[in-house]
Amino acid sequence: MSQNIFITGIAGFIGFHLAKALVKQGHRVLGCDNFNEYYPTELKSSRAKILKTLGVTVINHDIRNISGLKKTFQKRSIDTMYHLAAQPGVRYSLKYPKAYMINNIDGFFEVLEFARQMQSFKLIYASSSSVYGQNKKIPFSESDPVDHPVSLYAATKKTNELLAYSYHHLYNISAIGLRFFTVYGPFGRPDMAYYSFTKAILEGKEIEVFNNGKMSRDFTYIDDIVDGLVACLDLDVGYEIINLGNNKPEKLSHLIELLEKHLGKKASLVMKPMQKGDVYETYADISKAKKLLNFEPKISLDQGLKRFTTWYLENYS
Numbered sequence: 195m196s197q198n199i200f201i202t203g204i205a206g207f208i209g210f211h212l213a214k215a216l217v218k219q220g221h222r223v224l225g226c227d228n229f230n231e232y233y234p235t236e237l238k239s240s241r242a243k244i245l246k247t248l249g250v251t252v253i254n255h256d257i258r259n260i261s262g263l264k265k266t267f268q269k270r271s272i273d274t275m276y277h278l279a280a281q282p283g284v285r286y287s288l289k290y291p292k293a294y295m296i297n298n299i300d301g302f303f304e305v306l307e308f309a310r311q312m313q314s315f316k317l318i319y320a321s322s323s324s325v326y327g328q329n330k331k332i333p334f335s336e337s338d339p340v341d342h343p344v345s346l347y348a349a350t351k352k353t354n355e356l357l358a359y360s361y362h363h364l365y366n367i368s369a370i371g372l373r374f375f376t377v378y379g380p381f382g383r384p385d386m387a388y389y390s391f392t393k394a395i396l397e398g399k400e401i402e403v404f405n406n407g408k409m410s411r412d413f414t415y416i417d418d419i420v421d422g423l424v425a426c427l428d429l430d431v432g433y434e435i436i437n438l439g440n441n442k443p444e445k446l447s448h449l450i451e452l453l454e455k456h457l458g459k460k461a462s463l464v465m466k467p468m469q470k471g472d473v474y475e476t477y478a479d480i481s482k483a484k485k486l487l488n489f490e491p492k493i494s495l496d497q498g499l500k501r502f503t504t505w506y507l508e509n510y511s
């Protein structure tokens with residue numbers, strides 16, 4: 195059934211792809227973004243421009259004042275809110291911790307308060323694989339302990355899950371938290387390794403490779419993540435936390451080899467030690483997502499990077 199859907203962080207990487215997919219399925223979509231300068235705003239504006247051509251309303255608005263959109267929510271009778279707006283990035287949190295408190299804690303609190311006041315929409319929000327920290331047991335399962343976040347970013351995402359539970363328990367808010375595992379693809383985030391490595395390889399610049407490229411990530415293609423997000427529309431639960439990952443970790447050194455293959459150019463590597471706040475491996479147990487959302491990742495890292503590099507070359511060459 196067609197729904198009225200609101201997306202926070204709609205001009206962001208995941209928000210943009212989600213909005214496109216929802217419109218395609220016949221839903222009415224609007225959303226907000228504050229177009230902050232964490233990475234070039236031109237990319238966010240170009241995503242918003244494309245969304246507008248598809249009939250999506252994009253409002254320049256900060257989630258810390260989400261209650262200011264009360265009339266919009268009432269007029270459009272919003273059924274579902276996807277809350278994706280946040281300050282992402284693990285390394286940036288070493289330099290700018292306040293950005294995480296403001297956007298991920300204060301912002302999330304305002305979203306929950308708004309949900310409590312409205313009592314009208316289901317909340318689906320972005321958590322992160324980073325909550326698993328340096329857990330040794332793999333793959334990471336939702337039932338594993340996540341009490342040792344090794345970055346401030348991870349601590350804010352875990353806090354979101356706890357706050358959502360309290361609001362669910364106290365005020366009956368429906369809240370589904372999705373732990374995304376390293377999402378990549380066209381229109382992606384320039385701060386992420388696959389994107390910045392592509393830029394550096396093409397420009398003939400050096401790439402800093404941490405921990406000798408021995409770190410592994412469960413790289414998950416954006417379309418697979420979007421499938422999981424969309425499937426949540428039909429999931430009728432009060433509170434749930436679900437991993438969305440590829441269930442196939444790959445070494446950073448392999449990511450670089452694949453980029454070299456698709457770009458037809460060798461990378462110049464500078465080996466660096468492990469960075470504070472980073473984790474050695476991420477690996478999602480997706481059995482819960484399979485069961486609840488029929489989630490089945492389809493795109494391999496090779497195929498996904500082919501699509502990404504094709505997009506990159508078309509847009510930046």
Ligand SMILES: NC(=O)c1ccc[n+]([C@@H]2O[C@H](COP(=O)([O-])OP(=O)(O)OC[C@H]3O[C@@H](n4cnc5c(N)ncnc54)[C@H](O)[C@@H]3O)[C@@H](O)[C@H]2O)c1
Pocket residue numbers: 202203204205206207208209226227228229230238255256257258277278279280281282283297301320321322323373374375376377378383
């Ligand atoms: N991309 C990944 O690999 C990944 C992995 C795990 C979790 N996540 C989470 O998924 C969500 C979306 O990530 P993304 O990769 O699309 O990031 P993104 O930075 O591209 O998108 C987030 C958007 O939110 C907006 N925003 C930030 N603070 C805001 C505020 N206070 N008010 C309004 N808008 C604000 C930003 O301008 C940005 O456009 C985030 O919550 C992120 O933490 C992403």
